[in-house]
Amino acid sequence: MGLSWQQGPLAPGTVGQFLIPDPLPERILYAEPLRRRMRAKLGDTWVMDSENAVLLHEPGRYPVAYFPPDDIAADVLERTGHTTQHRDLGPTSWFTVQAGPESRQRAAWQHTDLPGHAKILDGHVAFAWRAMDGYYEEDERIVGHAADAYHRIDIRGTSRHLVVRDGERVVAESRSPLVLYESGFAPRWYVPRADVDESALTPAEGQTFCPYKGMASYYDIGGARRAAWSYEDAWDGVRRISGMVSFEPDEIRVDLDGVRQSLEPGQNVVSHGADRNLDPGEAGHGRHA
Structure with missing residues (x-):
């Protein structure tokens, strides 16, 4: 569980309540700086290395890390023609991630026309967790999803x-x-x-x-x-x-x-x-x- 998963305060089935006079919107998304160095590997290639990730907490989902383009290795992202519509964040464009002989289709995405209140994610790219071969904070592998500071x-x-x-x-x-x-x-x-x-x-x-x-x-x-x-x-x-x-x-x-x-x-x-590849x-x- 975290901020918006299971019965967390921003989850659909929260066990608690905010002590405010008016009800909150049905869905609240929360984004914050991760403040940890995070890396992703595909095959033998580090496709991303960032100290500037933004962590998105979305109701009913594990937290997802978004990375600025400058922290993503050159030429690993190939935009596909596939697009989807996020219910809160608008049009979403998908990428193939290519590193040497390794290729993963629809393995990363970017929201391309964000509403004004979500500009913290502007230009950032998220990688599908299961598509990569490993994620690391510094030199230690993390598994399952991006680290959730609200899980204890x-x-x-x-x-x-x-x-x-x-x-x-x-x-x-x-x-x-x-x-x-x-x-x-x-x-x-x-x-x-x-x-x-x-x-x-x-x-x-x-x-x-x-x-x-x-x-x-x-x-x-x-x-x-x-x-x-x-x-x-x-x-x-x-x-x-x-x-x-x-x-x-x-x-x-x-x-x-x-x-x-x-x-x-x-x-x-x-x-x-x-x-993937967790021995x-x-x-x-x-x-x-």
């Missing part, structure tokens, strides 16, 4: 009593879970393996990728599909939850201090695949360099 994760230890049941069977019981607070989401509770009856967990096919936590593996519990998950080797920033198990309260019964938990509205996560070591360990 905090992990706290607690002595609250958490019990997970599949019918009459106790699947997990702990007085030392960890609670993970992630911007825009309800708390998620992670249970130490020692407090889980692992014979109740059946590994499920498929993994998902989180740009902040790493690769998640899933488990079925009885007839409840993908009712639990674990970041077996969580990234450094959330290392405390590595190997612990969290349970989906809409799929399996989860009680916290005797109160049954439920999935809050708007908490569903859109599955996020790993970036298993990078995805599993958060080594982005």
